[in-house]
Amino acid sequence: MCYAIPGQVVEINSKTVTVEYFGEKKKAINEIAELKAGDFIYAQGGYVIKVVPEPEALATLELWKETFFELRETDLRLSRRPKEETGIGNDLSLILDKAAEGRELKREELLKLLATEKPAELDQLFKTANFLRQKYLSNSCCVHGIIEFSNYCRHDCVYCGIRKSNSILKRYRMSEEEIVEAAGEAIEKHGFKALVLQSGEDQEYQVDRVVGVIKEIKKRYPVLIFISVGEVGREGLQKFYDAGARGVLTRFETSDPKLYANLHCGDKLEERLQNIRDAYSLGYLVLTGGLIGLPGQSIESLLDDILLTKELNAEMYSFGPVLPYGPKTELVLKVLAVSRLVDPKNARILVTTGFETLEPSAQKLGLMAGANSVMLNVTPLKYRKLYEIYPGRAHAEETIEAQIKATLDLLYSLGRAPTDLGI
């Protein structure tokens, strides 16, 4: 199983390399000293993660050759915007045409899109977002794995099932060996090339202990590692980076400081944002975003969340519903679609597990509304259902094989290639 297509290095310019995929050139950052022009590589998140032996690369490319172009054809067909009568008002139609031309929308225009509830207008909004995704980023779809290694947390966020005051939750903490083993299985057996290591803010898993895990995984396997363990300060982030992590997943949850303080027992939003800015300035790929459907959250506030995500230089937008409050599927899709309109050329937009829990067809609906990224849960099954940040979480009891099959079947039916072709 493979979640990236090998590319051939055609040029090396210091740390930046140019890689060719079926005639298309992309840039990637290289940290492998012995890499040379002509080598075949796998890239994830814009990083070269592995040199692939030529015979293996050529065999994989041969297998992909026809499929790659067939998928692109399917995607192109499914992402067209209808030119005929769409049945929507002139006002919205002009805004969406402007977006489709790649022009920046004004705040009031974006608000109109977020506010609409008319089915025909929603349909056009989602189609425009999908059109832009195809136009600028083609059919590649990131497929990352996530290992949730501890459900202990010192915080007490009101909406979260693993908050420290939830005394009925059975707690678990995977050992270092178990985490490395789970990563190895995901990488070697299932072919994942990017993994997120996630936990609550577990005081037993201090920075140096996580550093040890990152180093061990990087020593044994070629993989892009993202860290999602809450706030560890600039120093902690630097240690993770030095150990080999290259991405950070930290949501700011809401751009509204008052709402944030209410949710996070008086914590300051600015501190969370500083953490995210520090991560970016240290060179991390930043995955961030917010919650959809918080009590007291307005459309204006949701738009601020999307704009803040862009301002934070997010590589990936991660917006999920607050499940205890169950927002409508359409609201989540509107946030994904408007995110695409706000950042059409660069954003990886994730269909979150939270959305999949709210809506069984979330992956398909999200991918057809501007999203281009999914995450599969590769936490060992015996622990997975205990990471109960909300009840009835999707994939809590599904094997990795079953998740992969369902996701690949869906991606192929939509003409998407489960790849990450670099920057």
Ligand code: SF4
């Ligand atoms: S949202 Fe994060 S910080 Fe808050 S309780 Fe849950 S895991 Fe802990």
